[in-house]
Amino acid sequence: MIGLPIAVSLGALIGKPEYQLEVLKDLTPDNLEQGKQYIKDADINIKLKQGDVDKLYIEIICHAGEDQATAIISGSHTHFVYVERNGEVVLDKRGGTVGDEADDDIQLNFPMVYEFATTAPLDEISFILKTRDYNMKAAELSIKGNYGHCLGKTMDRPLSHGIFGDNIFSHIISRTASACDARMGGAMIPVMSNSGSGNQGICATNPVVVYALENENTEEEMIRALMLSHLTAIYIKQSLGKLSALCGCVVASTGSSCGITYLMGGDYTRICNSVKNMIANLTGMICDGAKPSCALKISSGVSTALLSALLSMEGKCVTSAEGIVDDDV
Template sequence: MIPQAEREQIIALMKKEVVPAIGCTEPIAVALCTAKAAETLGCKPEHINVYLSANILKNAMGVGIPGTGMIGLPIAIALGALIGKSEYQLEVLKDCTPEAVEEGKQMIAEPNCINIALKDDIEEKLYIEVTSTSGNDVATAIISGGHTHFVYLCRNGEVSLDKRSKGTSEQEEESVELTLRKVYDFATTAPIDEIRFILEAKHLNKNAAEQALKGCYGHGLGRMLKENHNEKQIMGNNTFTHILSYTSAACDARMAGAMIPVMSNSGSGNQGIAATMPVVIYAEDNHKSEEELIRALTLSHLTAIYIKQSLGKLSALCGCVVAATGSCCGITYLMGGKYAQVMYAVQNMIATLTGMICDGAKPSCSLKVTSGVSTAVMSAIMAMDEKCVTPVEGIIEENVNRSIRNLTRIGAEGMNETDKMVLDIMTHKHND
C-alpha cells in the first residue's frame, strides 16, 4: 500500500484535477479570466482586450457556450464581464440568465468593446490575458499553465499577484511523481473511503449523458447509436454499444453548450467524460460492486492525470487519447486484470491512437471521443487475452512509462508544427 503521506498528496492532486465544469473549458477559462479582470476593475468594463495562446484560441472558436444558444468567444467574454463570478472557477457562468445573454449581445454589438487577438510571442500553450478598462481605470488578469491558474493581477499599476517571474505552471508546482505502477497500486489498495469522492464523477457525467439522450445536441451521435442498437440492430445491443452511446451523448451535450455540469479531468470536460462513462457503463452492465467501480474510476482518472503531467494541459494531441487510455485501464481492471494486463492495455492504446490531432473543441469531438473509447474496449480485450504490442513495434518500449513519454513527446514537441498548421487552416477557410 502507498504510504499515507503520499496517498494524501495523490488525493489532493486528484481533487484539484477532477472538478465540475459547465461548458468547454477553454472559452470558460477565458470567461473566468474576464470575470476576474472585471472584479479587479471593480465595475462593468467599457472595453475588454483579450490575448490568447494559439491552443486556447483553437479550442474556443467552434464550441457552444452554455445557456446562450451561441458559439465562440465573444459571448463568453461578455458574460464573464457581466455575470461571471471567479469563485465559481470552471462553473463561472452558472448564474447565466436570458436577460444576461441579451445584455451580452448588446456588449458584443458595441464597436471595439471586445477585442480578441493571438498572443504569438509566448511558449506557454495555455495562456489567457484580459485587460478591462472603464474611464481611466485599467485592470489586467492573466491565467497561465492551468485553466484556473492565475499568475498576474493588476489594477491601475498596483500589482496584487505576480507569479510570472517564477515561470511555474500548475504542473510544475505539483510534487507528486507518478508512474503507472504507482497509479495502479494507489487505485487498488487505497482505503476505499479515501477515494469514494470519485463517485461524483459518475453521478455528474452519467446525468449529462442521460439528459443528452433525451434531447438532440450537436451531431446527436449518442442518441443515434442508442437508437441503432435498440431498433436497427446494426451494432447490436450490448455493453460495447452502451459505452459508445452514453459517452458520446455526454460529449454531444457539452460541445453544444448545454447548461449541464460534467466532471472534468485535467481541465477538460471531454476528458472527464471519456475517463468516466466507459468505466461506469461496463461496471453497471456487468454488475460490479461499488468498491470495484470506485477503484476502476480512480485508476482511470489518475492514469489520465499521470499522462497529462508530461503532455501538458493543452497540446496538438487530442485529449481523448489520454482519457480513453485511462478508461481502458479501468475497464481492464473490471475485467479482472492485474497490473500486467493494465500495462498491456496502455501499450496497445499508445500503439493505436498516438498522433490523433486536436483541431479545436466542437460538436464533432464526440466522434473522436467515441473512436477513443472503442479503441479502449478493444485494447482491454486484447490485454486480457495476454496480447500486447511488442517493443520491436513503432514507438512502444519495454518500459510502459517510456512508451507514455514517447506518446507525450510526440504530442507536446513533435506535433508543434502540426498545431500551427491546424490553426492556420481553421482561421483561413474558404467558402468557395
C-alpha cells in the first residue's frame, strides 16, 4: 500500500520520533494491517496548503477526544518550526529559516570535493564502504524477490543479455535498478541515502561498486571513488536545495560518473568533463514522486553515467558553446 494516508496512519500508530527519517523502521506485517484498518476508522483529511509556504512544508493537526496538537515541518525533512498542544505553543521558529541554523555548513566547490576524495587519509573515509554494504545487499535481495517493475531482474535475463550483453554495462544497470525496485516496491530492506534520498544513495553507490569489482580496482580506489561520487552529489544538491522538481537520479548519476571516471584512471580534468557530459544529457528530467518507475529513471541515469565517463576518457567533452553547459563545474 502506498500514499499519504497509510504514512499518516502508521506514523500515528507505531512511529517513533527519535528514529527521525527511519520513523517506521519497526514496522511489522501486523502493524500494516492495523494501519489499513485505522484509515477506515479514523478521519484522515489531506489537502494542499494554500498561501506562501516553503516548497518543503508539512502541517499536521491531530485530534483525540478533547485534545488537539499541531506540528509544522518546513525547509528540511526533520526541521520542526512550530509545535502546539491544546492551545499552548511549545515551539515557534516560523520567523527563521533553516539556513539560520546551518551557518557553519561547509559550502563545497568541486576542487575541494576532488582533493578531499583523492587525498584524505583512508581511515577517515573508509566508512563510506557502509554504502556499499547496504545498497549492494539491497540489490542482491531484490533479485531473489519480485519488487516494483523488476527492471533489475529483467536486465539479468537471457533476452537482456542477448541485447545488452552480460558485461559491466548490464551488471551496473541491473544492480542499481534492482536495489531501487526493492526500495520502491516496499521491501523491508534498508539502504544508505545521499542528501536524504535513498534512491540517490543507491545511484551514487552501486554503479561505482560494480565497476570497481569487475574492473578489479583496489579497495582504496573503490573507497575514494565512492567518496567522490557521494560528495559530488552533495555538492550539486547544495545548489538545487533539499527538495527540487528535478529528478535526483540526475544528481546522483553525475556523482557515479565521476567515481567511474576516477576508477578508469581519469584525472581532475577528465572528471570535470564527465560532469559536463552528464549535465548536457539528463538535465531537466522532472521528479514526479517516489514510485516503482523510479527504477527506469535510475537506469537512464547510470547508463548515461557510463557513456559520459567513456567520452571523457576519450578526451571528448560537451563545451560551453552547447546549451546550458558552463566551463566551470
